[in-house]
Amino acid sequence: MKANKLTEQLQFKALLPLYQYMLKSRLLENRMVTLQRHGLLATYAGASGQEALYVAIGYLLKKEDVHVPYYRDQPTMLMRGYKPIDLIRYWSGSEAGNTIPYKDLPICVPIATQCLHAAGVAYAQKFKQTEQITLVTLGDGATSKGDFYEAINFASLYELPIVFVINDNGWAISTPLDKQTKECDLTKKAYSVGMKHLTVDGTDMNECIATLTNAIEFARSNQPVLIHAKTVRLCDHTTADDAKRYKSKILINDEKQQDPIKKLKKTLVEFYNWQEKDDFALINKIQKELDKDIDTFKKDHVQTPETMFEHCYENMPESLKQQQSELNHDTTN
Amino acid sequence: MTQQIDLATGINLGLDYILSTNPNSLLMGEDIGVNGGVFRVTDGLQQKYGQTRVLDTPLAENMLAGIGLGMATRGIYPIIEFQFMGFIYPALEQIISHITKLRKRTEGRLSCPMLMRTPYGCGIYAPEHHSESTESIFASIPGLRVITPSTPTRAFELLVAAHKVNDPILYLEPTIMYRSLKQDFIAHQCPTKIDQCIVEQTGNDLTLIAWGAYMNEARKVTDNLREKNIHVELIDLVSLRPIDYPTIISSVKKTGRCAIIQEAPKTLSIANEIASNLYESLWSKLHQPILTVCGYDCGVPYPQQEQYYRQDVNSIQTKVLSWLN
Numbered sequence: 001m002k003a004n005k006l007t008e009q010l011q012f013k014a015l016l017p018l019y020q021y022m023l024k025s026r027l028l029e030n031r032m033v034t035l036q037r038h039g040l041l042a043t044y045a046g047a048s049g050q051e052a053l054y055v056a057i058g059y060l061l062k063k064e065d066v067h068v069p070y071y072r073d074q075p076t077m078l079m080r081g082y083k084p085i086d087l088i089r090y091w092s093g094s095e096a097g098n099t100i101p102y103k104d105l106p107i108c109v110p111i112a113t114q115c116l117h118a119a120g121v122a123y124a125q126k127f128k129q130t131e132q133i134t135l136v137t138l139g140d141g142a143t144s145k146g147d148f149y150e151a152i153n154f155a156s157l158y159e160l161p162i163v164f165v166i167n168d169n170g171w172a173i174s175t176p177l178d179k180q181t182k183e184c185d186l187t188k189k190a191y192s193v194g195m196k197h198l199t200v201d202g203t204d205m206n207e208c209i210a211t212l213t214n215a216i217e218f219a220r221s222n223q224p225v226l227i228h229a230k231t232v233r234l235c236d237h238t239t240a241d242d243a244k245r246y247k248s249k250i251l252i253n254d255e256k257q258q259d260p261i262k263k264l265k266k267t268l269v270e271f272y273n274w275q276e277k278d279d280f281a282l283i284n285k286i287q288k289e290l291d292k293d294i295d296t297f298k299k300d301h302v303q304t305p306e307t308m309f310e311h312c313y314e315n316m317p318e319s320l321k322q323q324q325s326e327l328n329h330d331t332t333n
Numbered sequence: 334m335t336q337q338i339d340l341a342t343g344i345n346l347g348l349d350y351i352l353s354t355n356p357n358s359l360l361m362g363e364d365i366g367v368n369g370g371v372f373r374v375t376d377g378l379q380q381k382y383g384q385t386r387v388l389d390t391p392l393a394e395n396m397l398a399g400i401g402l403g404m405a406t407r408g409i410y411p412i413i414e415f416q417f418m419g420f421i422y423p424a425l426e427q428i429i430s431h432i433t434k435l436r437k438r439t440e441g442r443l444s445c446p447m448l449m450r451t452p453y454g455c456g457i458y459a460p461e462h463h464s465e466s467t468e469s470i471f472a473s474i475p476g477l478r479v480i481t482p483s484t485p486t487r488a489f490e491l492l493v494a495a496h497k498v499n500d501p502i503l504y505l506e507p508t509i510m511y512r513s514l515k516q517d518f519i520a521h522q523c524p525t526k527i528d529q530c531i532v533e534q535t536g537n538d539l540t541l542i543a544w545g546a547y548m549n550e551a552r553k554v555t556d557n558l559r560e561k562n563i564h565v566e567l568i569d570l571v572s573l574r575p576i577d578y579p580t581i582i583s584s585v586k587k588t589g590r591c592a593i594i595q596e597a598p599k600t601l602s603i604a605n606e607i608a609s610n611l612y613e614s615l616w617s618k619l620h621q622p623i624l625t626v627c628g629y630d631c632g633v634p635y636p637q638q639e640q641y642y643r644q645d646v647n648s649i650q651t652k653v654l655s656w657l658n
Contacts, residue, residue: 066407068403095437095438095439095440096440098438098439098440098442099442103406103443105403105406105443106435106438106439106443108431110426110430110431113399113426113427113430113431115399116395116396116398116399116400116402116403116427117399117400117402117403117406117431118403119399119400119403120399120400120401120402120403120404120405120406120407120411121403121404121406121407122403123400123403123404123409124403124404124406124407124408124409125407127359127385127404127409128357128407128408128409146393146395146423147395147396147399150391150393150395150396150399151396151399151400153391153393153396154390154391154396154400157391310437310440310441311436311437311439311440311441312436312437312475312476313436313476313478313500314436314444314446314498314499314500317528317575318575318578318579319575319576319578320575
């Protein structure tokens with residue numbers, strides 16, 4: 001799909017909010033990195049370079065559907081009810097940031113384990129005849145793990161309403177895809193379980209919308225789909241990483257040419273008379289919103305120590321209550 | 334007429350009860366449907382409830398646990414059968430990092446009520462990896478509950494009670510007891526708390542603690558010692574996590590002596606855990622050091638040597654008597 005063949009869905013009115021969410025995520029990411037460098041966040045994993053894919057997912061999923069993220073899904077999460085403050089709190093090291101507005105699952109850190117959770121959710125959706133679907137994301141490195149294979153096998157076998165989206169940004173921390181697998185066309189992984197599969201340029205909003213629309217339609221009729229989305233990771237793996245150790249300057253520059261925000265901006269400028277002053281005003285507006293969230297975060301009360309015992313069980317066992325009271329005793333003395 | 338049942342039947346009746354009373358519950362595992370499970374514990378349930386509620390799944394234990402989590406977050410109550418305890422280990426990441434943490438990670442917004450069942454323990458001369466007793470690994474996992482029955486009736490009651498607790502639970506089934514112990518099935522409506530010990534016999538001379546399959550030996554030792562005028566307070570631990578210390582401490586405070594017997598290897602075990610807590614709580618009240626009779630740290634050997642690993646009644650009784658003297 002080319003930019004000059006935009007579908008009705010993607011006329012300006014629809015396209016502008018998508019651009020806004022992409023920018024919002026990128027600007028939040030920049031602020032997050034600064035907060036981390038100032039010691040206010042623990043570690044942060046960004047999504048820059050991958051915003052078109054994630055915003056398209058957020059745009060196409062219905063509220064009742066279930067999004068099962070890994071840890072690079074910030075743009076989708078912002079579209080599904082998470083506020084920047086929630087994500088700031090999460091990366092600062094507080095469970096209070098794991099708000100689940102639509103009963104989506106929380107960020108998942110161990111690799112590929114979320115694929116199985118998603119297949120379980122999809123089984124429940126079909127079991128309860130809900131007409132909802134599940135969409136789960138994973139990185140390219142996750143395709144090396146058994147959880148991924150076990151999940152696509154189960155989903156295909158039981159014909160579940162689910163879309164698996166591989167965000168192939170080319171790198172699992174420092175390991176490139178051709179060191180993960182001999183078969184770098186990741187749609188081939190679907191062959192072995194008899195699952196539908198699609199490939200998409202994950203930096204191109206139009207392609208993402210078109211491909212995901214197809215996939216979601218299949219999933220709604222209980223035909224699970226695997227999508228191999230090719231993206232670029234314009235950030236380090238996390239704030240604890242330095243990509244310059246394993247990416248050449250040439251590659252880093254090449255990846256910047258694939259920046260999905262620049263690509264969509266170009267479309268807006270060429271086809272919809274979007275101007276620099278519009279861009280500037282939009283960025284200013286978003287930054288002001290983020291200022292408010294960061295101010296709120298800085299005024300947050302630190303969690304009280306005894307709360308770490310809560311929610312381990314539905315009802316706290318006696319032995320845990322005793323340890324909680326020992327802690328209270330220790331902290332008040 | 335009262336029905337005589339064995340442990341496997343008690344579990345089958347419990348599963349049947351849950352499936353019939355909770356339409357959102359389902360069973361899944363390997364060979365549990367058409368075949369009724371390798372020990373026939375789920376016999377007849379797929380025929381009764383259909384393939385969407387009793388699933389013969391692909392052969393992947395990690396998958397069972399991970400999918401169970403997804404289902405549980407949508408209001409399905411999954412009951413997972415791991416075919417043998419020695420095959421659960423691939424699922425440990427799902428159990429430790431997700432299933433037992435989901436409630437805490439979301440501050441209670443999502444939770445993971447589910448039941449994982451597995452046979453455990455030696456004594457049936459099964460091939461290697463089929464006779465594990467590694468309960469202490471699971472009893473060390475925050476957020477998990479670990480329970481084990483020691484009679485057919487208790488197997489039923491515990492299962493039904495567990496289903497009402499909204500936490501992930503590992504339900505350990507003593508393999509050797511599946512068909513060896515028969516009992517009148519009487520207590521349909523009897524509510525059971527899943528985190529409390531059961532004091533089976535009261536006595537003033539010593540507290541004897543066991544669980545699962547070793548309750549057989551513990552009961553016989555208790556009877557034999559009574560003939561020697563030694564009165565044992567016999568406790569079925571039932572819940573390996575959390576451990577019901579109030580009941581245990583109250584008993585040992587009374588008797589001043591405590592012996593703990595377990596099939597699992599000694600190092601970092603539940604027997605040692607209980608002993609350590611009793612020393613902390615009751616040091617001055619103990620008449621003598623606590624006795625632990627445990628499996629050896631070599632782990633369960635191949636079937637040819639199993640008889641040397643597993644302590645029989647005579648061996649346990651001799652150790653208890655020698656300790657008392």
